[in-house]
Amino acid sequence: MYLTKKLQLKIIEDIMIKKVYEDSVNYFQVMDENGVIDKSQMSNYIDDSKITEMYKWMSLTRAADSKVISLQRQGRAVTYGPSVGEEATQVGSAMAMAPKDILVPNFRQHGSYFVRGLPLYNFFLYWKGYEEGMDGTKAINATPYTVPVATQLLHAVGLAFGQKYLKTDANVLTYVGDGGTSEGNFYEALNFAGELKLPIVFIIENNQWAISTPVSKQTAASTLAQKAIAAGFKGVQVDGNDPLAVFKATHDALENADEGPMLIESITYRLSFHTTSDDPTKYRTEAEVDEWLKKDPLKRVRTYLEKKGLWNESRQEVMDAENAKRINEAVEKSEQFKPNPKTIFENIYSFMPDTLKDEEDAAINSGFWQQGSY
Amino acid sequence: MMANMNSAINSALNIVMRDDEKAIILGEDVGKDGGVFRVTEGLLAKYGEQRVIDTPLSEAGIVGTSIGMALSGLHPVAEIQFAGFMYLAFDQLVSHAARYRSRTRSTWKVPMVVRTPVSGGVRTLEHHAESPEAYYAHSGGLIILEPSNPYDAKGLLIKAMHMEDPVLFLEPTRLYRLFRQEIPEGSYEVPIGKANIIREGTDLTIVTYGTMVPIVNNVVSKKGINAEIIDLRTINPLDEKTILQSVEKTGRVMIVHEAELSFGVGAEIAARISEKALFKLNAPIMRVASPSLPYPFPSYEQFYLPNERKVSEAIDKIMSS
Ligand SMILES: Cc1ncc(C[n+]2csc(CCOP(=O)(O)OP(=O)(O)O)c2C)c(N)n1
Ligand SMILES: [Mg+2]
Numbered sequence: 001m002y003l004t005k006k007l008q009l010k011i012i013e014d015i016m017i018k019k020v021y022e023d024s025v026n027y028f029q030v031m032d033e034n035g036v037i038d039k040s041q042m043s044n045y046i047d048d049s050k051i052t053e054m055y056k057w058m059s060l061t062r063a064a065d066s067k068v069i070s071l072q073r074q075g076r077a078v079t080y081g082p083s084v085g086e087e088a089t090q091v092g093s094a095m096a097m098a099p100k101d102i103l104v105p106n107f108r109q110h111g112s113y114f115v116r117g118l119p120l121y122n123f124f125l126y127w128k129g130y131e132e133g134m135d136g137t138k139a140i141n142a143t144p145y146t147v148p149v150a151t152q153l154l155h156a157v158g159l160a161f162g163q164k165y166l167k168t169d170a171n172v173l174t175y176v177g178d179g180g181t182s183e184g185n186f187y188e189a190l191n192f193a194g195e196l197k198l199p200i201v202f203i204i205e206n207n208q209w210a211i212s213t214p215v216s217k218q219t220a221a222s223t224l225a226q227k228a229i230a231a232g233f234k235g236v237q238v239d240g241n242d243p244l245a246v247f248k249a250t251h252d253a254l255e256n257a258d259e260g261p262m263l264i265e266s267i268t269y270r271l272s273f274h275t276t277s278d279d280p281t282k283y284r285t286e287a288e289v290d291e292w293l294k295k296d297p298l299k300r301v302r303t304y305l306e307k308k309g310l311w312n313e314s315r316q317e318v319m320d321a322e323n324a325k326r327i328n329e330a331v332e333k334s335e336q337f338k339p340n341p342k343t344i345f346e347n348i349y350s351f352m353p354d355t356l357k358d359e360e361d362a363a364i365n366s367g368f369w370q371q372g373s374y
Numbered sequence: 375m376m377a378n379m380n381s382a383i384n385s386a387l388n389i390v391m392r393d394d395e396k397a398i399i400l401g402e403d404v405g406k407d408g409g410v411f412r413v414t415e416g417l418l419a420k421y422g423e424q425r426v427i428d429t430p431l432s433e434a435g436i437v438g439t440s441i442g443m444a445l446s447g448l449h450p451v452a453e454i455q456f457a458g459f460m461y462l463a464f465d466q467l468v469s470h471a472a473r474y475r476s477r478t479r480s481t482w483k484v485p486m487v488v489r490t491p492v493s494g495g496v497r498t499l500e501h502h503a504e505s506p507e508a509y510y511a512h513s514g515g516l517i518i519l520e521p522s523n524p525y526d527a528k529g530l531l532i533k534a535m536h537m538e539d540p541v542l543f544l545e546p547t548r549l550y551r552l553f554r555q556e557i558p559e560g561s562y563e564v565p566i567g568k569a570n571i572i573r574e575g576t577d578l579t580i581v582t583y584g585t586m587v588p589i590v591n592n593v594v595s596k597k598g599i600n601a602e603i604i605d606l607r608t609i610n611p612l613d614e615k616t617i618l619q620s621v622e623k624t625g626r627v628m629i630v631h632e633a634e635l636s637f638g639v640g641a642e643i644a645a646r647i648s649e650k651a652l653f654k655l656n657a658p659i660m661r662v663a664s665p666s667l668p669y670p671f672p673s674y675e676q677f678y679l680p681n682e683r684k685v686s687e688a689i690d691k692i693m694s695s
Contacts, residue, residue: 078672079499107499129497129672147501148459149431182430183462210431212407218430283406341677348667359635359665363677366687 025225027237027267030244033295035303043248045096052310054095054243055301056319058087061111062298063323064120065272067331068127072276076335078129083110085241085271088297089205090175091115092246093266096254097173102163103142104156104174106149108205112175116140120330128334132343141170150180153189153202160198160261171199171257173250179210181227182218190231190263199257201250202228206240207270212283228263240266241297269295375559380550382524382557383413383489386531387451389561391421394449397535400427401436401453410455411491411550437463437488441470444486444540451535454490457544458501463488464509471540472515485538487531492520493585493632495548495679497672503547504669505584505633510542511610511642517566518609520544522587524555526607529564536563546585553588569613571620575602578693579620581643582630583609586680590630593685599693609639617643618651625656626692630685635663657695662688 003011030041061083071077083090090111094103103109103116113123117140126133126145134144143159146152156174163170180186181204193200204224208215221227225235238245246266253262269292273280280289305311345360346352352360377385390397399414399421405428408415418426429436433454440450454460460467467488474484494503511518517539521527527545534541569581572591577599582590583606594601602620606613621627627647629640640661647659662680670678 078497079502126671130674131671145500147499148462151462179431182432182435184432184434185462210402211410212403212405213428213431217428277410282408339673339677341674344667344670344674344677345665355636356666363665366684 023226023229025223025229025235025237027239028245028249029239029242030248031242031300031304033241033300035300035307037244037304041248042244043251045251046244046247048305048308048310050095051244051301052305054088054091054247055298055305055311057091057095057111057115058243058298058301059319060323060326061087061091061114063320064110064114064123064327067327068124069276071128071331077124077127079275079277080127081108081275082272083108085292085296086205086207086268087111088243088301089203089240089246089266089268092243093173093203093250093264095243096247096250098170098254099141100168100170101141101254102156102159102170102172103140104152104159104172105142105145106152106175106177106180107145107147108177109175113140113142116142118142120326121333124330124334125337128337130337130339132337150176150183150185150189152176153180153185154192156200156202157189157192157196157198160193160200161196164199171201171254173201173203173254175203175205177210178204178206178208178215178224179213179218180204181224187227187231190228190261193261194228194231194233197260200261201253201257202261202263203250204263204265205268206265207268209270209274209280209284211274211278212280223265225263225265228261231261233261233263235263235265237265237267240268241295241300243297243301268297271296375557376554377524377528377557378551378554379521379524379527379545380411380413382528383531383545384415384417385557385559386528386535387414387417388420389532390451390535391417391425393561394535396447396449398425398427398443398448398450399453400429400440400450402429402431402455404428404453409453411547413489413545413550414453433459433462434466437466437471440486440488441466441474441484444484445474445482449485449535451487451489454488456502456504457490457492457506458504460488460490460506467510467516467540467542468513472513475539476515483538484540487534487541487543489531489543489545491547491550492544493546493548494669494675495585497675498547500671503675505631505664507544507609508633508638511639515540516610517541518544519566519607520546520584520609521607522546522549522584522605523553525557526564526570526605528557529562530566530607532561533563533566537566544584548585549588564607567608567611567613569616570605570607571602571616572605573601573603575600575624577601577624577626578689579604579617579624579627580630581606581617581627583607583639585632586630586685589680589682590685593682593689597686597689599689601689612642612646614646614650617647621647621651622654625654627655628660628662628688628692630662630680632664632680634666635661636666638663657692660688660692
């Protein structure tokens with residue numbers, strides 16, 4: 001008799017003696033799209049002043065974003081991937097970190113950097129195309145932006161190993177995109193972290209898209225959070241446009257990081273283009289974007305604060321003006337930066353090899369770059 | 375048809391897909407988006423999702439799977455979004471694509487093409503401006519192609535797809551839309567392993583490829599010197615014969631590439647010339663390349679890349695020695 005695959009599986013199920021593994025993934029939200037809070041879910045570490053602070057960081061992030069985009073459009077900045085729509089994921093999680101904790105971002109967590117204290121000047125300097133922008137990362141316990149997708153996750157794992165070994169009591173918080181979960185590096189990092197029981201929290205900033213590729217084309221799995229299960233630890237989903245949910249999940253995970261890693265899938269949306277070189281109208285509908293605009297993290301937090309009488313139009317204007325002033329000052333300062341070509345030669349090794357010195361001297365003496373054209 | 379390099383490659387892919395049902399295009403964002411440089415534009419609509427595959431974000435996955443597809447008799451042409459991300463597939467290329475044939479004494483073959491944008495000069499982010507050809511050229515078994523114009527790009531890619539070897543097809547982003555050229559509408563091949571003498575001359579041989587070809591050509595035109603310019607087109611296997619013949623005629627040779635100086639393609643060429651034509655030389659071999667350090671962020675790019683002035687100064691120097 002011919003048995004279909006389904007029937008075969010059914011028979012196997014019937015004679016199965018015991019289930020060897022079962023797990024589940026939970027989703028949670030604290031503040032909904034209308035700015036209404038479910039008090040039973042609130043973290044004890046959050047109050048209204050913290051929510052106001054979140055709103056301010058998210059607003060600064062959005063303002064800085066639009067500044068780089070406009071600079072880029074004028075040829076005064078390089079290709080840039082904005083955070084628009086993802087501010088709650090970045091700000092909510094970074095605010096849950098202790099000062100000694102280490103931040104390992106990819107290329108999009110601008111908001112996390114700001115919360116951790118990266119000067120706006122450094123941010124703009126980097127996006128104007130100078131490595132010098134990243135010289136401010138070590139001082140804030142963060143690694144530089146990492147462009148090769150998912151490769152930073154293993155560095156985060158190594159940093160977590162270091163913290164555990166050196167007993168610094170610091171934890172590591174690292175981010176990856178939804179697309180990044182398809183890389184081997186992602187699985188290797190989870191597996192290492194799980195096996196070594198490291199103090200690390202992985203955040204998947206699931207903004208639904210990897211350039212033109214939707215999450216449904218990255219994986220047949222119904223959640224990304226469940227990927228933790230195979231690595232032997234817990235995964236959870238949160239509303240990534242709800243900074244309170246992101247904060248709570250991250251804070252809880254960091255608090256328990258001595259017991260091992262945690263994976264948080266933060267469900268958010270890239271409201272803008274992938275980068276300034278991308279045209280999203282080629283692959284997604286306006287209607288989809290409109291749906292997500294309703295869930296905008298800034299809008300919901302502002303609604304909440306206004307209802308509570310903690311925010312109004314005039315406060316908004318004051319904050320916008322302050323942000324604009326800080327941003328413009330940082331941009332001006334970054335535009336005065338004078339690149340020194342010697343720095344590209346002199347930061348390669350801990351010493352200067354003779355052969356490289358020859359190349360440096362030849363370059364400087366010939367002055368070929370004075371014209372700067374190629 | 376008039377074509378820039380971008381549309382020439384698109385035309386080659388279209389022909390290959392039309393003529394060979396076993397050809398499969400795969401890579402990140404190659405379908406709906408038509409690739410981040412629009413090189414695969416229109417091909418999904420024409421050939422469908424079975425043959426133009428938007429893959430998960432995984433370079434090792436793309437190349438490793440392409441190897442398997444090739445082993446099964448298909449003819450994949452994979453795209454790696456930027457050469458700077460192909461290092462994630464390095465093992466698949468060097469340990470597997472390059473070796474499959476020799477490990478099985480030619481019983482298993484890997485007829486596959488991996489296309490990837492290379493080189494800088496276009497103010498990109500970190501890792502988007504790499505010139506990694508030497509890493510791969512160092513691995514026997516991989517064919518490395520790098521066209522400098524639309525005509526060669528189309529003919530080389532079609533030829534690559536007609537071969538049964540693994541081919542790396544390097545596409546200089548700076549040349550994608552730099553200029554247009556009249557090229558045949560239909561199918562044609564440009565030979566592999568054969569350099570192109572783009573200008574004949576008697577006083578100096580300049581061996582170059584990729585992004586440096588238009589730069590060298592401009593400098594030579596402006597200076598009005600009688601130099602012979604060789605555009606390699608194929609980096610490995612090297613067309614040593616064409617180079618040696620030219621050097622024997624001119625007695626002076628300069629190698630110009632964008633990739634880092636140390637341990638680069640120029641070193642290989644210089645070594646071969648010194649082994650086989652040292653006594654025909656009237657001056658030491660000269661190399662013009664980027665400094666031996668990682669490609670810098672855009673605002674330092676101008677201090678790094680070989681430009682017309684640098685090539686011109688080098689020519690003055692070699693001609694007076
Ligand atoms: C290893 C690697 N492959 C390809 C790229 C090109 N690239 C940059 S971002 C990106 C999509 C990333 O998607 P996701 O991980 O979801 O992050 P998002 O951009 O949405 O924040 C791709 C393919 C890269 N930077 N690194
Ligand atoms: Mg994404």
